[in-house]
Amino acid sequence: MNRRLWVVVLLVMAALPVLGGEIPYRPYEPVEIGAPFTDADAAGRRPARCPHGHTVDDPFLDKQYPLCNHGQADDKGQTGSAGCDIGGLEARLAFKPQQEIILAIVDSGLELNHPDVDPAVLWTNPGESGTDAEGRDKAANGVDDDGNGYIDDVHGWNFCRNSPDINEDHYHGTHVGGLLCAPANNGTGIAGACPGVKIMLVKIFGLGSSLGSEQIATAIRYAVDNGARVLSNSYGSPSFTQAMKDAIAYTAQKGALFVCASGNSRKNMDLEEEQDYPSCYGVENQLVVGATNNRDLSTFCNFGSMVEIAAPGENIFSLFPKGQYRSFSGTSQACPLVAGAATMVWMQHPDWTWRQVKRAVLDSADQVRGLSRYVVGGLRLNLFNALTGRPGRRLPAEDFSQWREEARTLESPHPYPNQKTLTFDLAVPGARKLRVHFARLAIDHFGDSLTLRDGGGGLVEYINGIHAAGWSEVIEGDRVQLVLEAGDYINEFGFVIDAVQWLP
Ligand SMILES: [Ca+2]
Ligand SMILES: [Ca+2]
Ligand SMILES: [Ca+2]
Ligand SMILES: [Ca+2]
CATH class of the missing domain: 3.40.50.200 (Peptidase S8/S53 domain)
Structure with a gap:
């Protein structure tokens, strides 16, 4: 169906x-x-x-x-x-x-x-x-x-x-x-x-x-x-x-x-x-x-x-x-x-x-x-x-003590339009890794998603639903692309990014 x-x-x-x-x-x-x-x-x-x-x-x-x-x-x-x-x-x-x-x-x-x-x-x-x-x-x-x-x-x-x-x-x-x-x-x-x-x-x-x-x-x-x-x-x-x-x-x-x-x-x-x-x-x-x-x-x-x-x-x-x-x-x-x-x-x-x-x-x-x-x-x-009795795979823990942070604003339209794909790019030239802070994040689940991709196009996160403010996963490299895809029905607020952190 x-x-x-x-x-x-x-x-x-x-x-x-x-x-x-x-x-x-x-x-x-x-x-x-x-x-x-x-x-x-x-x-x-x-x-x-x-x-x-x-x-x-x-x-x-x-x-x-x-x-x-x-x-x-x-x-x-x-x-x-x-x-x-x-x-x-x-x-x-x-x-x-x-x-x-x-x-x-x-x-x-x-x-x-x-x-x-x-x-x-x-x-x-x-x-x-x-x-x-x-x-x-x-x-x-x-x-x-x-x-x-x-x-x-x-x-x-x-x-x-x-x-x-x-x-x-x-x-x-x-x-x-x-x-x-x-x-x-x-x-x-x-x-x-x-x-x-x-x-x-x-x-x-x-x-x-x-x-x-x-x-x-x-x-x-x-x-x-x-x-x-x-x-x-x-x-x-x-x-x-x-x-x-x-x-x-x-x-x-x-x-x-x-x-x-x-x-x-x-x-x-x-x-x-x-x-x-x-x-x-x-x-x-x-x-x-x-x-x-x-x-x-x-x-x-x-x-x-x-x-x-x-x-x-x-x-x-x-x-x-x-x-x-x-x-x-x-x-x-x-x-x-x-x-x-x-x-x-x-x-x-x-x-x-x-x-x-x-x-x-x-x-x-x-x-x-x-x-x-x-x-x-x-x-x-x-x-x-x-x-x-084998322990499961664990991802390496990130040490954020050497990371830097600055305010950076990037946001979708609110609400985002149905039946559209919108692309957003964010870069911190020279960074080895970065992550972005979502001040607000709400993506409908009917045909909609926000994906985060690294510079090589690798998928890092697949997001829909209403989320509390917080950081994204860590992205390798100095850039992230956000792709907001919306289906036919029901849109939501979208997202607001207000900060970025990176490892120089
Ligand atoms: Ca009986
Ligand atoms: Ca009985
Ligand atoms: Ca069988
Ligand atoms: Ca939808």
Whole structure:
């Protein structure tokens, strides 16, 4: 769908009645939608052998740049930068699980008869499996055998229909779950990122249903009460509700890790008017996930001081209902990669607390230049490092004591015009490095961006959203070019630069 249509969709959504003043939680919808693929489209494709030396026979592997990015184009034709991945193929070899840890995917279920789904990946409730005293299958005897209040909840629960049927009737959960659990080396479809992880399906979205926050809170409590240690949550709402905050606090009490998507609207969630939930509940066991692309750029995710890690979330290829495959872009796709990574780390260290697991995931993540504007510390998930205890790449720290500073004014029109590309140049002749101070910076995210390039044309920053005053990334050389590109709709203030610093 093009951006013009999305504007219409968003305007319609904004006009929907708000129940009881609360905007219901919804799955984070994708930013763009790709064309569907079937296994027939994979015929004759050969997965590229990754430079890391390990390959699998799944025919769409080369579309899975998060696992192995050797510079191939993504599903939308954007050429990647080799190495901008989570090391997913080497991670598969390095994974040494000690104990099962259950990951709950709180979403719309999973298409169980998809050709690239093996129902054996599902968590099986020990109290609702096997046979009862009368020889009947406990999973289908219509009895709450384990007395947890849910009848026949053998793989999870459908809170939309109050039933044990966790099959997909939407698309979102199948895409999110498939990313993790699609079997690798079955000659079909894709390779899931998280082999061996058992998934509990907690269905809170579905065709024609919209649950209130109290019901979603109940679903979250169900997950941890029944053994989930990690929860993957790819949905949100601008509305704070105490019931949801209490439910997340309950997962913390239970010692679980609550991983959630930051959202896809380039909100600065440090601003009161741009908060989004669950990202902004501030419960200690939350891990909020932003998104990057196949060049480690972040282009659409919500950001702020609560977003602690990013993972690939742009043009992510995974399962789609009716046996199909598609790519979608969203933090919905980044979130499960981090949740799955945390689960795998925990499976290797079953005696760890959620704090230790979270620490290991963050310490092993790679620091990416230009990402710190959106993610604390500029960290992007590295699953291979996480599983092997390797520290992530860290960028060299800059010593600003020898730098000089002067006032320098450079600004865009306010607001900047739609449908135009404006270029601005700033130079400090002879400088070895420089950076500019934005006194004000607000770029709409619908088709708009401000990019900073060095003298050689190298991209240093990709900016949209509303940002607090502050310095740009450091630019090598004595000049910077700023390119402000505006799409068809919705413009913003633009930028004001009031100072420059440089290293002579
Ligand atoms: Ca039960
Ligand atoms: Ca039963
Ligand atoms: Ca497969
Ligand atoms: Ca715009």
